[in-house]
Amino acid sequence: MGQTARKVISALSKRNAAQKSQKGTTRISCRRWSLYIHTVTRSHTSCALPATPIDPPRYTVAVRALCEFTAKAGDLDLRFTPSPTGQEGVGGHGVVTSRRGPGYESEVTLSGEFEGLRVRGRADGYDPVANRIEEIKTVRGNKADIPQNHQALHWAQAKIYGWLLCEARNLAKIDVALVYFDILSQRERVLKERYDAATLRAFFEDSCRRFMRWAEREIAHRSDRDAGLQALAFPHATFRDGQRLLAESVYKANASSRTLLAQAPTGIGKSIGTVFPALKAMPTQRIDKVFFLSARSTGRAVALQATTQLRRNPDDAPLRVLELMARDKACEHPDLACHGESCPLAKGFYDRLPAARDAASRAALLDGRTVREIARTHEVCPYYLAQEMIRWSDLVVGDYNYYFDRSAMLHALAALNEWRVSVLVDEAHNLVERGRTMYTATLDHAAFRGLRLSAPGALKRPMDRVYRQWNILAKSSDAAYETCDEEPAAFVEVLTQLCTAIIDDMSEHPQRHDATLERFYFDAMHFLRLAEQMTEYGGKHSLFDITRTPRSRAGVDAALCVRNLLPAPYLAPRFAAAHSTTLFSATLQPADYYRNLLGVPGSAVWVEVPSPFQAEQLDVHVARHISTRYAHRQRSLPAIVALMADQFARRPGNYLAFFSSHDYLQQAAAVLAERHPDIPTWSQARGMTETGQAAFLGAFAPGGRGIGFAVLGGVFSEGVDLPGDRLIGAFVATLGLPQVNPVNEQLRERMEAVFGQGYGYDYAYLYPGLRKVVQAAGRVIRTRQDRGVVWLIDDRYARPEVQDMLPGWWDVPASGHGLAEGGSRP
Numbered sequence: 001m002g003q004t005a006r007k008v009i010s011a012l013s014k015r016n017a018a019q020k021s022q023k024g025t026t027r028i029s030c031r032r033w034s035l036y037i038h039t040v041t042r043s044h045t046s047c048a049l050p051a052t053p054i055d056p057p058r059y060t061v062a063v064r065a066l067c068e069f070t071a072k073a074g075d076l077d078l079r080f081t082p083s084p085t086g087q088e089g090v091g092g093h094g095v096v097t098s099r100r101g102p103g104y105e106s107e108v109t110l111s112g113e114f115e116g117l118r119v120r121g122r123a124d125g126y127d128p129v130a131n132r133i134e135e136i137k138t139v140r141g142n143k144a145d146i147p148q149n150h151q152a153l154h155w156a157q158a159k160i161y162g163w164l165l166c167e168a169r170n171l172a173k174i175d176v177a178l179v180y181f182d183i184l185s186q187r188e189r190v191l192k193e194r195y196d197a198a199t200l201r202a203f204f205e206d207s208c209r210r211f212m213r214w215a216e217r218e219i220a221h222r223s224d225r226d227a228g229l230q231a232l233a234f235p236h237a238t239f240r241d242g243q244r245l246l247a248e249s250v251y252k253a254n255a256s257s258r259t260l261l262a263q264a265p266t267g268i269g270k271s272i273g274t275v276f277p278a279l280k281a282m283p284t285q286r287i288d289k290v291f292f293l294s295a296r297s298t299g300r301a302v303a304l305q306a307t308t309q310l311r312r313n314p315d316d317a318p319l320r321v322l323e324l325m326a327r328d329k330a331c332e333h334p335d336l337a338c339h340g341e342s343c344p345l346a347k348g349f350y351d352r353l354p355a356a357r358d359a360a361s362r363a364a365l366l367d368g369r370t371v372r373e374i375a376r377t378h379e380v381c382p383y384y385l386a387q388e389m390i391r392w393s394d395l396v397v398g399d400y401n402y403y404f405d406r407s408a409m410l411h412a413l414a415a416l417n418e419w420r421v422s423v424l425v426d427e428a429h430n431l432v433e434r435g436r437t438m439y440t441a442t443l444d445h446a447a448f449r450g451l452r453l454s455a456p457g458a459l460k461r462p463m464d465r466v467y468r469q470w471n472i473l474a475k476s477s478d479a480a481y482e483t484c485d486e487e488p489a490a491f492v493e494v495l496t497q498l499c500t501a502i503i504d505d506m507s508e509h510p511q512r513h514d515a516t517l518e519r520f521y522f523d524a525m526h527f528l529r530l531a532e533q534m535t536e537y538g539g540k541h542s543l544f545d546i547t548r549t550p551r552s553r554a555g556v557d558a559a560l561c562v563r564n565l566l567p568a569p570y571l572a573p574r575f576a577a578a579h580s581t582t583l584f585s586a587t588l589q590p591a592d593y594y595r596n597l598l599g600v601p602g603s604a605v606w607v608e609v610p611s612p613f614q615a616e617q618l619d620v621h622v623a624r625h626i627s628t629r630y631a632h633r634q635r636s637l638p639a640i641v642a643l644m645a646d647q648f649a650r651r652p653g654n655y656l657a658f659f660s661s662h663d664y665l666q667q668a669a670a671v672l673a674e675r676h677p678d679i680p681t682w683s684q685a686r687g688m689t690e691t692g693q694a695a696f697l698g699a700f701a702p703g704g705r706g707i708g709f710a711v712l713g714g715v716f717s718e719g720v721d722l723p724g725d726r727l728i729g730a731f732v733a734t735l736g737l738p739q740v741n742p743v744n745e746q747l748r749e750r751m752e753a754v755f756g757q758g759y760g761y762d763y764a765y766l767y768p769g770l771r772k773v774v775q776a777a778g779r780v781i782r783t784r785q786d787r788g789v790v791w792l793i794d795d796r797y798a799r800p801e802v803q804d805m806l807p808g809w810w811d812v813p814a815s816g817h818g819l820a821e822g823g824s825r826p
Contacts, residue, residue, distance in 0.1 A: 063157055074348065121157075137179070149350050172196060173196045282422075307365065322395070368382075429775075438564075527562055544560075566751075568599030575599065589608070593767050617784075621791045626794060654708070654728060656776070684708075731790075737768075751763035773806075
């Protein structure tokens with residue numbers, strides 16, 4: 001696109017945005033779009049005129065929302081099609097309307113009613129001279145192929161507006177036009193049909209009838225749901241110790257629209273202790289949806305189990321619960337592309353969706369298995385059926401990224417539909433590191449070299465420019481790791497040019513789909529957006545770094561990374577958008593650590609739930625004579641193995657042994673097997689599948705005997721419930737401190753710079769490490785009847801500052817400073 005055209009679009013974008021802002025009070029409120037409707041209040045009648053009793057419409061719906069529900073047809077087609085940005089779209093509309101003649105009307109407000117339903121919206125434009133109503137859509141590239149389901153939606157919107165205008169102005173006929181405006185060529189492609197008013201009216205009324213059948217059912221569901229939730233009783237005879245305080249705190253947070261940080265011990269039933277009060281708050285606080293977010297599949301399973309407990313009787317609240325699965329786990333045909341020409345479940349998806357949606361809406365629990373069964377019955381994609389059902393569910397269970405990621409679907413839907421949501425964040429201590437990952441972007445040098453060789457010819461020159469700048473960065477220093485507070489301007493400029501060239505090339509060749517090129521484009525755009533934000537929020541949240549590694553042949557590869565260190569600026573708007581957020585975990589201490597790193601509102605409340613367990617339930621031992629520092633690990637193995645074997649001999653049963661790495665774990669397991677072959681063992685493997693994980697946990701059978709070896713901070717360190725004699729003890733052979741490396745040292749320095757002297761080591765090393773230790777040890781005591789033992793194996797556990805971070809109910813041996821032979825402090 002030429003510079004003149006860019007300036008025109010930019011100017012028009014600003015003008016239209018200003019106009020829309022000024023007209024904001026006339027926009028339709030689409031609150032609670034889960035029903036696509038909201039109740040319309042009765043209008044006031046002037047006292048000066050005789051009042052005529054007129055029944056007001058019961059519901060109001062936006063034109064687009066109505067058509068989204070009734071008009072999509074054909075295939076699901078998720079092939080990447082370059083499309084304009086939001087700003088380019090607004091500008092494109094402005095260019096089109098500015099070309100029309102005198103008297104042309106833009107942003108025409110229209111409304112109509114049918115059997116208690118009011119339909120409202122704004123038509124893009126109307127030409128009274130030509131008697132033509134226009135629905136304007138911007139595209140990128142004059143060869144852009146508009147998917148069938150999109151065209152069906154566009155035509156439906158245009159026809160609905162056509163009828164509303166005919167009714168408003170008493171027109172017998174009207175031309176209905178779709179105007180596709182290419183922002184690159186600045187050309188218009190117009191599709192036009194002439195309709196008489198009767199035909200358009202029939203289309204409008206048919207759409208309203210189909211919508212109202214569903215809407216009436218959904219309103220009845222909402223009413224029954226709220227009534228059922230008001231009467232819903234806690235599923236157990238009594239609350240566990242501490243569980244009532246947790247539940248009351250969650251309810252009050254929802255009642256006062258605040259954020260809550262709740263530290264509650266393992267084993268008290270945190271899932272049901274948070275889900276139950278959040279659901280109870282829904283009717284009185286007019287909450288549309290509860291989002292239960294977890295970092296692991298085990299956490300999601302516990303949440304689903306809690307909802308099942310809440311609805312043991314048929315008369316309990318009619319609650320719709322949905323589990324969101326990752327695409328790679330939900331997809332029935334992972335080897336096929338996601339469009340109708342490749343996947344049979346994508347072909348005709350929107351034609352079969354209404355029946356599948358109806359069946360899914362009648363299932364109380366839409367876990368992954370149920371969604372897949374319904375999808376198979378109706379021959380639709382289970383992953384996208386689940387996404388459709390978000391709008392019609394009350395409680396949605398999914399991963400953190402669905403709400404907190406840059407392109408988070410739940411957050412986007414909540415904002416678009418103005419839902420009032422309550423967010424429950426399970427094992428919230430994980431959100432610090434997950435938040436950093438979400439707002440970090442890395443570009444791989446070697447992968448780009450391979451892409452460059454196979455890319456289309458039109459991209460050769462912009463790719464060469466990127467490659468030259470990349471090589472300059474790779475050779476600019478001999479340091480293996482280098483950081484900068486600002487992104488490299490020259491590289492960012494040529495990468496931006498390359499992304500523009502890629503999108504233009506894709507626009508010119510819409511039928512050519514190169515998955516590798518598309519993946520690089522998305523990664524590069526993520527990198528550029530985060531690089532653009534490096535100086536925002538005070539510029540302290542992220543840094544740019546280069547990691548250099550020698551190639552197998554001559555030269556050096558340089559991985560380029562915009563690395564987030566402080567996720568608070570990115571996460572804070574997500575907390576602000578929710579009606580209420582509850583972050584809960586057994587390890588949310590120190591409170592200021594999580595307040596500072598997560599960016600929770602200043603009004604957030606922190607609650608510590610006392611443990612229901614007693615010190616006599618858990619024997620805590622500190623092995624002061626052993627050092628597990630990296631330099632001492634080989635020397636530590638005989639002593640660790642002897643300690644484990646002695647404990648096993650004194651009290652046979654099932655134990656978990658945690659180590660800082662897979663290598664350390666395997667070495668210890670090998671020594672134990674060699675010296676004590678009579679002790680059964682099993683070990684966590686790298687890249688363990690869910691089936692493998694289930695087998696590992698299955699080995700902890702009631703009455704069993706053996707030692708399972710696991711990595712501290714891994715999948716078996718938290719969210720694992722092995723009550724009774726399924727687990728009677730744990731060995732933690734590490735302090736859990738993150739590895740000292742250049743990246744973590746940068747984190748330490750940045751935390752020191754942001755939060756002050758003394759915070760760097762604690763924030764980068766001590767708090768994250770001991771949090772993993774407490775989580776792992778928390779697997780042992782799960783109920784008031786459990787008895788167990790924990791061995792903390794490292795001389796540093798004797799230090800006061802370390803013991804201060806351990807749970808208060810533990811009876812830890814008095815502090816001392818006994819060091820292992822040859823040991824030293826870090």
